[in-house]
Amino acid sequence: MSCTLKNHRAELAELLGPVFSNLGTQLLAVTSTELCDRVTSEDLFAALPIPAFTNSQMDGYAARSAELASASADCPVILPLGFTAAAGDRRITLLPGSVSPVMTGAMIPEGADTIIPVEESSTGSFPDLVRAHQGTPSGQATFTAPSKPGRFIREAGEDLGAGALVAPAGTRLTPTMIAALASSGLSEIPVRRTLKVALCTTGDELGGPNPAEGQIPDANSPMLAALLRRYGVDVRTLQLPDAPDRFAVAIDQLQEQVDLILTVGGISAGAYEVVRQALAGRGGNFHHVAIQPGGPQGFARLEHSVVLCFPGNPVSALLSVELFLTPLLRVLNGLPEPQPEHYPLAQTVSSPEHKHQMRRALLREGQVTILDPGSHLVHDLARADALVHIPVGVSELTAGQSVEIWRMNV
Ligand SMILES: Nc1nc2c(c(=O)[nH]1)N[C@H]1C(S)=C(S)[C@@H](COP(=O)(O)OP(=O)(O)OC[C@H]3O[C@@H](n4cnc5c(N)ncnc54)[C@H](O)[C@@H]3O)O[C@H]1N2
Numbered sequence: 001m002s003c004t005l006k007n008h009r010a011e012l013a014e015l016l017g018p019v020f021s022n023l024g025t026q027l028l029a030v031t032s033t034e035l036c037d038r039v040t041s042e043d044l045f046a047a048l049p050i051p052a053f054t055n056s057q058m059d060g061y062a063a064r065s066a067e068l069a070s071a072s073a074d075c076p077v078i079l080p081l082g083f084t085a086a087a088g089d090r091r092i093t094l095l096p097g098s099v100s101p102v103m104t105g106a107m108i109p110e111g112a113d114t115i116i117p118v119e120e121s122s123t124g125s126f127p128d129l130v131r132a133h134q135g136t137p138s139g140q141a142t143f144t145a146p147s148k149p150g151r152f153i154r155e156a157g158e159d160l161g162a163g164a165l166v167a168p169a170g171t172r173l174t175p176t177m178i179a180a181l182a183s184s185g186l187s188e189i190p191v192r193r194t195l196k197v198a199l200c201t202t203g204d205e206l207g208g209p210n211p212a213e214g215q216i217p218d219a220n221s222p223m224l225a226a227l228l229r230r231y232g233v234d235v236r237t238l239q240l241p242d243a244p245d246r247f248a249v250a251i252d253q254l255q256e257q258v259d260l261i262l263t264v265g266g267i268s269a270g271a272y273e274v275v276r277q278a279l280a281g282r283g284g285n286f287h288h289v290a291i292q293p294g295g296p297q298g299f300a301r302l303e304h305s306v307v308l309c310f311p312g313n314p315v316s317a318l319l320s321v322e323l324f325l326t327p328l329l330r331v332l333n334g335l336p337e338p339q340p341e342h343y344p345l346a347q348t349v350s351s352p353e354h355k356h357q358m359r360r361a362l363l364r365e366g367q368v369t370i371l372d373p374g375s376h377l378v379h380d381l382a383r384a385d386a387l388v389h390i391p392v393g394v395s396e397l398t399a400g401q402s403v404e405i406w407r408m409n410v
């Protein structure tokens, strides 16, 4: 049975919808290094305002602006020093007719309404200072200009008020959003649980890095595991036996352990298509999608999990994951869809009219050069800059014609 790209996409989206929506949540400490790129599962409201209290933006002197209103170079205002407030100190009181040295981040003393940076005082630096409970303050400071009310004062809650929404449910946590959550007094953050995936390769031809005759290194496991990690997937790679009955036992065990099983290879027209054979009695649904590469596709809905079956050629496997799975993972992770760009073709290319083709390409000096279509060319895949989609119904694109490209390998 043949199927359109659109229909197969819709089918997989429907299959994965419940898997993603039933993931559940977990709590992570706001200090956890696991938090970045996770997605919030609830609306999060500020326990504290940001800033948490009204504080000084400068190292300087806290004063009453009215007491400096007449200050000038010719007629300086000289005021005695009160206690000093450092960042982290409790709030002190500014006695009338005095100034209090304050450091950046310190609470604004009760009664003060302006900050004069220390370099604006006539000496330009602080004299010996005394903090509360350290003795009796002495010394004085001289000012030669007024300072407006509110100057260099950071108001409590001017960034975000207590009780305000910090991040709605579904927010992907960036380093800066983590700072906002921490600053708003939240210590435990509810996030969606990570998607657990078993990535299963198949084929007796898969050997290690020094393969025996007839064998090749496994390219799909490390490639797809790396890609899925980029989407925050908790991925486990396995090479399943190339025998349908043992493969089926392994799948039955895996479905209890993960949310989603991906298989790669073993689904086309050969005599030894282990995935197709093993899933035949388990609701396996295999068909040809009108795309190239990536034509052979399949899936199965098991009792406890879902299996997506991708073709084994590395280019086909990668593009299948990019077409059918990563768009859904982007939605799950609150990531934007990549946007296409437009560039002229360097050469004329033909395409099978009844298939949606995805061609790898180089983007050089503002032109797109289409690469060989072979779905086994792993190194060509690695050097490609872009993917050009040639839709069904188009049999030729001519040199100079503008095409839509999606960046790849970024
Ligand atoms: N008679 C037909 N033959 C094939 C058809 C077809 O329609 N009729 N489709 C071709 C297309 S298109 C593709 S794509 C492949 C898909 O085959 P399978 O999904 O069954 O995959 P395998 O046969 O297992 O492997 C295909 C190819 O990829 C290599 N491979 C597999 N796994 C890995 C891996 N982990 N790392 C690196 N390379 C891997 C494998 O050795 C094969 O060369 O079928 C075509 N045939």
Ligand code: MOO
Pocket (backbone or CB within 6 Å): 291, 292, 293, 294, 295, 296, 311, 313, 316, 317, 375
């Ligand atoms: O469609 Mo296969 O996926 O070309 O190599």
